[in-house]
Amino acid sequence: MIDPLPKTDALRCRQQLVDDGYTILPGIMPDDLLNDLRTWSDEVFDRLPVDPKFRYQGSDMHVATERSWPADRVPDERRFADPIVERIIDQPQQLAVCAAIGMEDLRAHDVVILLSKPAFGPPLYWHQDYINWNSPAAATPWPTKIFLSYYMTDTNRDNGCLRVIPGTHRHRIDLHDILPNAHEAEIQALEDYGHPAFLDRDDAIDVPLRAGDLVIGDARLMHGAWPNGTDQRRTLILAWHDVFQFPQPPSWWTGEIPEAVRTADPGISYESTRTPSQFIV
Numbered sequence: 075m076i077d078p079l080p081k082t083d084a085l086r087c088r089q090q091l092v093d094d095g096y097t098i099l100p101g102i103m104p105d106d107l108l109n110d111l112r113t114w115s116d117e118v119f120d121r122l123p124v125d126p127k128f129r130y131q132g133s134d135m136h137v138a139t140e141r142s143w144p145a146d147r148v149p150d151e152r153r154f155a156d157p158i159v160e161r162i163i164d165q166p167q168q169l170a171v172c173a174a175i176g177m178e179d180l181r182a183h184d185v186v187i188l189l190s191k192p193a194f195g196p197p198l199y200w201h202q203d204y205i206n207w208n209s210p211a212a213a214t215p216w217p218t219k220i221f222l223s224y225y226m227t228d229t230n231r232d233n234g235c236l237r238v239i240p241g242t243h244r245h246r247i248d249l250h251d252i253l254p255n256a257h258e259a260e261i262q263a264l265e266d267y268g269h270p271a272f273l274d275r276d277d278a279i280d281v282p283l284r285a286g287d288l289v290i291g292d293a294r295l296m297h298g299a300w301p302n303g304t305d306q307r308r309t310l311i312l313a314w315h316d317v318f319q320f321p322q323p324p325s326w327w328t329g330e331i332p333e334a335v336r337t338a339d340p341g342i343s344y345e346s347t348r349t350p351s352q353f354i355v
C-alpha cells in the first residue's frame with residue numbers, strides 16, 4: 075500500500091527543488107529492498123578495490139537494468155547489468171512521490187551509479203554534475219536532469235554526509251569559475267585540501283539523511299560530501315533521470331521563462347560540457 079504524500083508536503087518539496095536545487099522525501103525505500111541492496115552492494119565492493127583515481131567519489135560502478143543491456147555488450151567489473159536495478163528504478167513509492175511533486179515526463183536512464191565511501195574515506199570535492207551547459211536547457215528555472223539517490227546507512231557529518239550550496243543550480247558563485255570540471259582528471263588529481271574544492275564554506279549546509287530517504291537533486295547544484303571518519307562503509311545509490319521535456323515548462327509553472335528558453339530550438343543538439351556557461355548568472 076502506497077502512502078500518499080500530503081499535498082502541502084508535495085508543494086513544499088517541489089518549491090524546494092526549484093528554489094534550492096534539491097529536496098528530501100523521507101522513508102521512501104522499503105526495508106526489504108534496502109536490505110537486499112546493502113547485501114548486494116557490499117558484495118560488489120568487497121569484490122573490487124577502489125581505483126585510486128576515484129578515491130574522492132569512492133568508486134565508479136555503473137549497473138544497468140537488464141532490459142537496457144544490449145545483447146552483444148560484454149560486461150566487466152565496473153559496467154554490468156543486474157535485475158536489482160529495475161527494483162530501484164521502478165519502485166512504486168518513488169514513482170508515486172515523483173508524480174505527487176509534479177515531476178512530469180520523468181525518464182530514468184536505466185542505470186544506477188554505486189558510490190561507496192569506504193571506512194575513513196576522503197571528502198568529495200565541491201562539484202556540479204551538469205554536462206549540458208552549452209544548451210539553453212541550462213537556463214531553465216525548473217530542473218531538466220535530476221539525481222534520485224538513497225544512502226544505505228544513516229548519514230551525518232561523521233560518516234561523510236552530503237553537503238549542498240542551496241541555490242547554486244541557478245546562481246553563479248566563485249566556485250563556478252574556480253573548480254576544475256567534475257569527475258575529470260584535473261579534479262581527481264587534487265591533493266591539497268586547502269584548494270577551494272575542499273574548503274568549508276558559510277553558504278554550505280549538511281544534508282544528513284536516514285537510510286532509505288530519497289534525495290532529489292538538480293544536476294546543476296553545487297554539492298560535495300564530508301570525509302568518512304568512521305570504520306563503516308557509507309554507500310550511496312544514485313540514478314539519473316531526465317524530467318520535463320525541454321523546452322516544455324512544467325504544466326504547473328507560473329513564473330517567468332527566460333528568453334533563451336522561450337526561443338530555444340529543440341532540434342539543435344549541443345556538444346556536452348561540464349564547464350558552466352553564460353546560462354548561469
Ligand SMILES: O=C(O)CCC(=O)C(=O)O
Nearest residue numbers: 131189198235236299310
Ligand atoms: O557521495 C556523495 O554523497 C555524493 C556523490 C556525488 O555527488 C557524485 O559522485 O557525483
Ligand SMILES: [Fe+2]
Nearest residue numbers: 201202203297
Ligand atoms: Fe555529484
